[in-house]
Amino acid sequence: xxxxxxxxxxxxxxxxxxxxxxxxxxxxxxxxxxxxxxxxxxxxxxxxxxxxxxxxxxxxxxxxxxxxxxxxxxxxxxxxxxxxxxxxxxxxxxxxxxxxxxxxxxxxxxxxxxxxxxxxxxxxxxxxxxxxxxxxxxxxxxxxxxxxxxxxxxxxxxxxxxxxxxxxxxxxxxxxxxxxxxxxxxxxxxxxxxxxxxxxxxxxxxxxxxxxxxxxxxxxxxxxxxxxxxxxxxxxxxxxxxxxxxxxxxxxxxxxxxxxxxxxxxxxxxxxxxxxxxxxxxxxxxxxxxxxxxxxxxxxxxxxxxxxxx
Amino acid sequence: xxxxxxxxxxxxxxxxxxxxxxxxxxxxxxxxxxxxxxxxxxxxxxxxxxxxxxxxxxxxxxxxxxxxxxxxxxxxxxxxxxxxxxxxxxxxxxxxxxxxxxxxxxxxxxxxxxxxxxxxxxxxxxxxx
Numbered sequence: 001x002x003x004x005x006x007x008x009x010x011x012x013x014x015x016x017x018x019x020x021x022x023x024x025x026x027x028x029x030x031x032x033x034x035x036x037x038x039x040x041x042x043x044x045x046x047x048x049x050x051x052x053x054x055x056x057x058x059x060x061x062x063x064x065x066x067x068x069x070x071x072x073x074x075x076x077x078x079x080x081x082x083x084x085x086x087x088x089x090x091x092x093x094x095x096x097x098x099x100x101x102x103x104x105x106x107x108x109x110x111x112x113x114x115x116x117x118x119x120x121x122x123x124x125x126x127x128x129x130x131x132x133x134x135x136x137x138x139x140x141x142x143x144x145x146x147x148x149x150x151x152x153x154x155x156x157x158x159x160x161x162x163x164x165x166x167x168x169x170x171x172x173x174x175x176x177x178x179x180x181x182x183x184x185x186x187x188x189x190x191x192x193x194x195x196x197x198x199x200x201x202x203x204x205x206x207x208x209x210x211x212x213x214x215x216x217x218x219x220x221x222x223x224x225x226x227x228x229x230x231x232x233x234x235x236x237x238x239x240x241x242x243x244x245x246x247x248x249x250x251x252x253x254x255x256x257x258x259x260x261x262x263x264x265x266x267x268x269x270x271x272x273x274x275x276x277x278x279x280x281x282x283x284x285x286x287x288x289x290x291x292x293x294x295x296x297x298x299x300x301x302x303x304x305x306x307x308x309x310x
Numbered sequence: 311x312x313x314x315x316x317x318x319x320x321x322x323x324x325x326x327x328x329x330x331x332x333x334x335x336x337x338x339x340x341x342x343x344x345x346x347x348x349x350x351x352x353x354x355x356x357x358x359x360x361x362x363x364x365x366x367x368x369x370x371x372x373x374x375x376x377x378x379x380x381x382x383x384x385x386x387x388x389x390x391x392x393x394x395x396x397x398x399x400x401x402x403x404x405x406x407x408x409x410x411x412x413x414x415x416x417x418x419x420x421x422x423x424x425x426x427x428x429x430x431x432x433x434x435x436x437x438x439x
Contacts, residue, residue, distance in 0.1 A: 022361035026352065029362050059363060075394050079341040079401075086334035093330050097405060097420050104427040112434055240337070240398035241424060245431045247395050251369070252435025258387035259366040262352040265394070269345055 033267020041275025106202020
């Protein structure tokens with residue numbers, strides 16, 4: 001009888017310890033989400049670049065499952081900040097909608113390809129993205145409202161296009177150009193390379209669980225000649241439709257686990273909200289250098305993962 | 311080629327500002343409603359002593375409403391995730407209505423095409439599940 005009582009106590013104790021461990025894991029996921037949301041917001045990165053390595057390397061989730069969790073998180077953070085950009089009139093809704101048609105096409109393709117690819121390939125691809133992001137962290141950042149670069153390729157950039165017969169592209173272009181930000185002309189150049197780049201950004205987003213801003217902001221700013229501030233805000237707006245197109249494929253194919261997604265999403269939401277409030281008070285130069293090193297190291301770990309997954 | 315522009319100092323179109331505010335409101339409502347469900351789901355998940363790394367029950371539309379009403383973590387979290395995923399298409403649909411009302415045919419067509427691509431994603435997802 002005593003032995004049975006002891007066994008019962010041990011069992012209860014084991015259950016209690018397991019429950020505690022489960023709560024700890026949940027809190028660690030929330031904490032990790034807060035850290036990725038906070039630093040992502042301070043560094044101008046979507047949470048995905050930091051969240052996917054955290055989930056795969058820290059919590060041992062398969063890469064594809066981590067990508068599914070990350071897609072849900074980037075939709076939440078982009079929606080929260082897009083509302084601010086829309087209210088302030090910085091994001092160009094029309095430009096965003098035309099481009100997100102192409103990013104959504106890319107995301108659909110990427111969402112379908114993702115289930116055909118090997119985990120190791122995805123991990124290797126993510127390592128490349130981390131290395132690229134680390135390099136972008138080392139580059140100096142221009143002022144947020146800078147004009148398009150002087151060497152930006154021009155296409156109908158002198159107003160002459162307005163005198164041509166209005167084709168469908170021109171009419172859509174005029175509609176897109178109708179929003180501007182304080183003191184700037186939203187002149188839109190090279191729509192076809194921009195659209196092709198959008199498809200590439202969508203595929204990348206779907207395969208790696210990132211928002212795609214790392215690709216879309218340079219495309220809009222350098223290729224299409226949109227001011228950097230508008231490009232950043234509009235890219236943020238586009239992330240929602242891009243990520244939700246592929247996330248729907250992930251969801252229906254069993255690639256999203258709500259138990260892992262919930263705590264991470266809560267954390268990322270809180271972290272991004274804190275980050276957006278303190279970003280103007282934080283000197284990010286040192287932080288960017290530090291994170292360049294962290295991302296480079298994480299890239300090495302992802303390469304290792306790419307090599308060891310059976 | 312697209313090359314149109316609006317120069318500095320020209321006033322913003324109030325109709326367009328109004329549409330952007332409506333779209334922004336749709337995003338806010340969807341996001342905050344989803345976050346309420348997800349936070350409730352996480353609290354229930356941890357209160358039930360379940361690990362977030364356990365495999366969750368698969369999504370079953372037939373039992374979803376019952377699970378939500380019973381405040382089961384899987385139901386709350388699944389509905390929260392679905393709402394997150396539905397918010398961007400809802401934003402596009404809101405913009406579509408605005409463009410149709412304003413008679414902006416080209417942008418309305420763009421919005422319809424975006425919704426069509428998302429619908430293709432739903433079909434491809436169901437077909438592959």
